[in-house]
Amino acid sequence: MISTEKLKLLLEKTQEIAKEAGAFIRRERQHFNLDRVEHKGFNDLVSYVDTEAEKIIVNKLSQILPEAGFITEEGTNTTKAEVFNWVIDPLDGTTNFVHGVPIFCVSIALMEREEVILGVVYEVNLHECFYAMKGGGAFCNDTRIRVSAAQTLSASLIATGFPYYNFDLIDKYLAALKSLMKSSHGARRFGSAAVDLCYVASGRVEGFFEYNLNSYDVAAGTLIVEEAGGKVTDFSGGRDFIFGRQILATNEKIHEEILNDLKKAWA
Ligand code: 2AM
Ligand code: CA
Ligand code: CA
Numbered sequence: 001m002i003s004t005e006k007l008k009l010l011l012e013k014t015q016e017i018a019k020e021a022g023a024f025i026r027r028e029r030q031h032f033n034l035d036r037v038e039h040k041g042f043n044d045l046v047s048y049v050d051t052e053a054e055k056i057i058v059n060k061l062s063q064i065l066p067e068a069g070f071i072t073e074e075g076t077n078t079t080k081a082e083v084f085n086w087v088i089d090p091l092d093g094t095t096n097f098v099h100g101v102p103i104f105c106v107s108i109a110l111m112e113r114e115e116v117i118l119g120v121v122y123e124v125n126l127h128e129c130f131y132a133m134k135g136g137g138a139f140c141n142d143t144r145i146r147v148s149a150a151q152t153l154s155a156s157l158i159a160t161g162f163p164y165y166n167f168d169l170i171d172k173y174l175a176a177l178k179s180l181m182k183s184s185h186g187a188r189r190f191g192s193a194a195v196d197l198c199y200v201a202s203g204r205v206e207g208f209f210e211y212n213l214n215s216y217d218v219a220a221g222t223l224i225v226e227e228a229g230g231k232v233t234d235f236s237g238g239r240d241f242i243f244g245r246q247i248l249a250t251n252e253k254i255h256e257e258i259l260n261d262l263k264k265a266w267a
Pocket of ligand 1: 043044045073089091092093094095160161162164191192193194210213217
C-alpha cells in the first residue's frame with residue numbers, strides 16, 4: 001500500500017511531468033509538417049513527437065517511483081513490475097495532432113496491481129489538466145469537477161470514437177450509435193479517448209463509449225470519471241474496461257439506458 005501523502009506527492013509530480021511533455025508537443029506542433037508522419041498501419045499514425053514525448057515522461061517518472069514498471073504506447077520501456085506500473089499514452093489524439101486539429105493530450109496513470117490509483121490527463125492546447133487519485137475526488141486545474149446531473153439519455157450528449165480497425169464489428173457499433181443518436185441530444189467524436197473521458201468527468205458530455213481501445217488510452221481517464229462521481233464498465237456491465245477493449249463511461253444516471261442499447265447491438 002502506498003500512503004496518501006506519497007500518492008499526493010506523486011500526483012503533483014505527475015502533473016508537472018505531463019505539462020512538461022505537453023509543452024514539448026505544443027512547441028513541436030508549431031513547425032510540424034505531414035512529411036514527418038510514420039505509419040504503424042495504414043491509418044495508425046505516429047511521429048517523432050509521440051516517441052520523444054514518451055521518452056521525457058518515462059525518464060522523469062522512473063525518478064519519482066523507481067520500483068514501478070511501464071505499459072506505454074510507444075514502448076520506450078517495457079519492464080513490468082508486480083505491484084506498480086505506469087500506463088502512458090504520451091500523445092492521445094495523434095491523428096488530430098498531425099492534421100492540426102487542436103484536440104490532443106498527454107495521459108498518464110499509475111496502477112497498483114489491477115487498480116488505477118492515480119490519473120493525469122493534460123489537454124495540451126486548452127491547458128486543462130485533469131487529475132485524480134483514488135478516493136480523493138477529481139479536478140481540472142484547481143477546480144473540483146463532477147459528472148453531469150442529467151437524469152435521462154433524452155437530455156444527454158454522447159461522445160464516441162469511430163472504429164479504426166477490427167471492422168467486422170462495425171455493424172454492431174453503428175447499430176448502437178444509431179439508437180443513441182435517435183434518443184439523445186446527439187453524438188460527438190473528438191478523436192482522443194482520454195479527452196472524451198475527461199469530458200464525461202467534467203459534465204460536458206453525459207456518456208462515452210468505444211471499442212478497441214488500449215489500456216493507455218483509457219486508464220487515467222477512467223479513474224477521473226469515477227472520482228467525479230461517474231460510472232465505468234465494459235459492454236456487459238462488468239469491470240473489464242482497461243484491458244478488455246470495450247468501454248462505457250457515464251454520469252451514472254444514464255448508464256443502464258446506454259448499456260441496454262449496447263447489449264442489444266452487441267448480442
Ligand atoms: P491515439 O491518438 O493515441 O492513436 C480515438 O478513437 C482513440 O483511438 C484515440 O484515443 C486514439 O489514440 C485511439 N487510436 C488508436 N489507434 C488509432 C488509429 N489507428 N486511428 C485512430 N485512433 C486510434
Ligand atoms: Ca491513444
Ligand atoms: Ca498515442
